[in-house]
Amino acid sequence: MRIVFMGTPEFAVASLEALLEAGENVVAVVTAPDKPAGRGQKLHQSAVKRFALARGLPVLQPEKLRNPGFLTELAALKADLQVVVAFRMLPESVWNMPPLGTVNLHASLLPQYRGAAPINHAIINGENQSGVTTFMLRHEIDTGSILFSEKVPIAADDTAGDLHDKLMVVGADLLVRTVRAIAAGTAVPVPQEVLAAGVALKHAPKIFxxxxxxxxxxxxxxxxxxxxxxxxxxxxxxxxxxxxxxxxxxxxxxxxxxxxxxxxxxxxxxxxxxxxxxxxxxxxxxxxxxxxxxxxxxxxxxxxxxxxxxxx
Structure with missing residues (x-):
């Protein structure tokens, strides 16, 4: 399969590296534009961009995901599948472009902790376990049908940083497993509505x-x-x-x-x-x-x- 990878922070680098090490055909990477940072306000590249360039992968950095020029570039890549890890919200014109759709890795056991800060909120709420989930993107954020999930224990003194590092590694392995299942035609999406029926859902909104x-x-x-x-x-x-x-x-x-x-x-x-x-x-x-x-x-x-x- 031809795969386009979308991600920005260090969390996403582990998944991109795992896909490449597994021999998957990542044809390009989409990441955030360079941003000024530090006292000198020098342009700062995302962790994903730095890794992608080191591996010789083409990098796209659109300011706006609905930009016609970007959509033309993306379509020209002829991706069979798009993979998203820790990126921004995608418009339908992007996530619905590949014939096999777009799969997202989320740092929680969906349908629990949908939102921007699942790692933080799991620990804030005193959970003793979290996990990672792969699912197919659709309109509503973090609500698409689930493909695979993996549980990860939370120790009594774990910080969000500790859990982040655990989920980053487990998530990378789960994503490789997911991509291989999609390629083999053995992935069976399960609607989140089935798992959420009769369950009190906890959310993970952005933290201010x-x-x-x-x-x-x-x-x-x-x-x-x-x-x-x-x-x-x-x-x-x-x-x-x-x-x-x-x-x-x-x-x-x-x-x-x-x-x-x-x-x-x-x-x-x-x-x-x-x-x-x-x-x-x-x-x-x-x-x-x-x-x-x-x-x-x-x-x-x-x-x-x-x-x-x-x-x-």
């Missing part, structure tokens, strides 16, 4: 900055999941001595609390913890506004909080 602020009035389990689910990006944060403090890793202590939620305590050396309604969040890795990301010991070695107190 205001969603990342820690509410210390919530239970310690909820806050711990919130921190894990937003690490390393977009990162949970709180106010600390009048500055923004991002928390990347923490551990929880469930115990009786005699202090106002949000109150912090430190010995000024190795310990920094915040009071919740039913315990404490002990910070392990953080980044203060204007500073680098570091472990708490390194942070306290070079920073003196406005008060150094330890809960009695």
């Amino acid at each position: 900055k205001e969603d990342c602020q820690i509410d210390w009035q919530r239970p310690v389990d909820t806050i711990h999941n919130h921190i894990r689910g937003l690490s390393p990006y977009p990162t949970a944060y709180t106010s600390f001595d009048g500055k923004t403090l991002k928390i990347f890793r923490a551990k929880k202590e469930k115990t009786a609390v005699q202090h106002e939620p949000g109150t912090y305590f430190t010995d000024g050396k190795t310990l920094l913890k915040f009071a919740c309604t039913d315990g404490y969040i002990q910070v392990l890795e953080l980044q203060l506004e204007g500073k680098k990301r570091m472990d708490v010991v390194s942070f306290l070695r070079g920073y003196r909080p406005s008060s150094v107190t330890f809960p009695s």
Whole structure:
């Protein structure tokens, strides 16, 4: 089969590499346009573009997917199948172009966690498992018929970054399996409506900055999941001595609390913890506004909080 691959971030690179290593005929790659980044605002190539160029693959970078020029280029590739991994929403003129359609890899066990941030929301909600799903694209986002899925356990201290890396590897293997089944004519699409019947669905909408602020009035389990689910990006944060403090890793202590939620305590050396309604969040890795990301010991070695107190 002639395959056109569409993707942008590092998550998609693993799938593209797996297809090539499996001997699949990827004839071109579609990815995001180069964007200015960093202090110098130099143009930054997507992870998929860098990998594709290194492998000598043609790269298309349309500003708009409905652009007639891009549609003409895409049609000229004569793809039998399109594969999408971590890309933007496609118009029907794109996803319905190949005779075998367009298959998408999604980082959840569909129909659960449809949306832009399935990895984050699975951990925020305290799930103990997630997974990856391949499905055929159609009009409504993440609702097409399912081809294959694979479960992946979530450890108690996994962050969104940890789960991302697990799903990236498992997803790449699942995508190869899916493409081979489509080529062999053995893939049997299952409508999501069948799997969703009578099931309460959880969603995974895009996460905004205001969603990342820690509410210390919530239970310690909820806050711990919130921190894990937003690490390393977009990162949970709180106010600390009048500055923004991002928390990347923490551990929880469930115990009786005699202090106002949000109150912090430190010995000024190795310990920094915040009071919740039913315990404490002990910070392990953080980044203060204007500073680098570091472990708490390194942070306290070079920073003196406005008060150094330890809960009695």
